[in-house]
Amino acid sequence: MRVGIVGGGINGLCAAWQLSLSGCDVTLFERGVLLAETSSASSKLLHGGLRYIENLELRLVREALQERGWWLEHVPAHTSRLEICLPVYRQGRRPAWQLKLGLMMYDRLAGSFGIGRHRSVLKEALKSSFPLLKYEGLSGAYLFYDGQMNEQKLGQWVIGQARAAGARLIEQCPVSRVGVDGVIEHANGCDQFDLVVNVAGPWVCELNQVSGVNSHHQLDHVRGSHIVLGREVDRGYLLEVPGERRVFFVLPYDGQTLIGTTEVRQDLHDRVHCSCEERAYLLAAYNHYFSSPAGESDIVDEFAGLRPLISSANDPGRATREYAIERCGQLVSVFGGKWTTARALAKKIVREVNHGVH
Incomplete structure (x- = not known):
């Protein structure tokens, strides 16, 4: 054929x-x-989509977790397992029990394709375990694993x-x-x-x-932008955008720090680029959590991609x-x-x- x-x-x-x-x-x-x-403009993750569990997209999460395992097993030269911290702050939109339940489901959906079960970090070990984070308001944390790739x-x-x-x-x-x-x-x-x-x-x-x-x-055409800081970060972090329910990643990548992503609807024929507003948005979100603040001069790269999401919700984050x-x-x-x-x-x-x- x-x-x-x-x-x-x-x-x-x-x-x-x-x-x-x-x-x-x-x-x-x-x-x-x-x-x-x-x-060419992804977050460089091979992941099941922990946040998709909130939308009850369990079939997709299960499939993605299985595929994550396949990529890691069959192409180890260009993929790796990444430890990710999910901190719990008192002012967060999601209580600790909800995060725990989501991580338990994530592990269960991975089944035999799992790459390491999540675990809690004792409260007395928070400050020493996560020295890059602001400690004020930090009441707990979880560690889990996803995959990372050299996309190119x-x-x-x-x-x-x-x-x-x-x-x-x-x-x-x-x-x-x-x-x-x-x-x-x-x-x-x-x-x-x-x-x-x-x-x-x-x-x-x-x-x-x-x-x-x-x-x-x-389709909804949703722009996802990222910025890259010229500094290292010790592990991945999954964090709530301050004042919102949407989440963003702070990830180690090639000895630098990758921060993303945004979700902005745009016309198919508009130029796809990280706007000044998105750059400021991502910097502010990063600085809310990390004790060593970053400024415009710390940004060494930025990129954006246009994601094709099936039209299903007014809020791109819920699509x-x-x-x-x-x-x-x-x-x-x-x-x-x-x-x-x-x-x-x-x-x-x-x-x-x-x-x-x-």
Whole structure:
């Protein structure tokens, strides 16, 4: 079967890899450079999504935890286990019992794919265990584990796997139309496929719309920005934004400190960048918790990505992180998707292809 894929982000590349392994003849079209858009601007985590438990997205959390374990086991050169501190402050929006319950569920959902169970830190050990944190108001803390990746190197590993399996990956080739008849019109001409997979990330709905294809799902385009400080941090931290229920990460990365992320809706065609307001927002959140404050001069890098979230809530923080696969004739469209679950999503695309054959 000849399969054409539109989109060279991590979900498209994993689809090309898995479809090629299943015996399909795969050609992937990327309008720019592979992995240069949303997939290059993540928090560098391979995680189950502890906060998704609050939205009761238990299926997604379980799948992501299993996939986290797969990446860590099979690509250890570019992934690692990361210890993360979840401190409990008296003024926090979530009481200790609620955090404990969430961590217990996180461990349980991981099952045999767990990489270490959470544990509590004794109150008398808080100050010595977390010397970087402000101690005032700190009433407890938990430690748990997630995965971290070298995003660029892991992405290149996936590209290598896809090519080794036989996939053709064509860069600098924008696609102008996809058809339910299996046609892809692109910068180099027009090709007929047995099946087309539109996995263009934030642009999936727009491509379907200009192609005259109706979609049952719609996307919210949410910008997630990060800043990087030129200082080291001893472990990862998961913290509440002061005065809000949303959370943010402070993470060690390449000897520096990665802080993120924000959630700001924006138009698909606006420039994706970390705004001055977001930079100030992240700095203020960091300085609320850490005893050595950071200023603008401490920021050595910043980046932002546009996340395609399935429209489900007015508040982007409450929007589902699930993904969806929709089929119309010989066109399969993918809505949403995350780095951690890209391989699992690709396997579902393979099943969709096989189901269509039979």
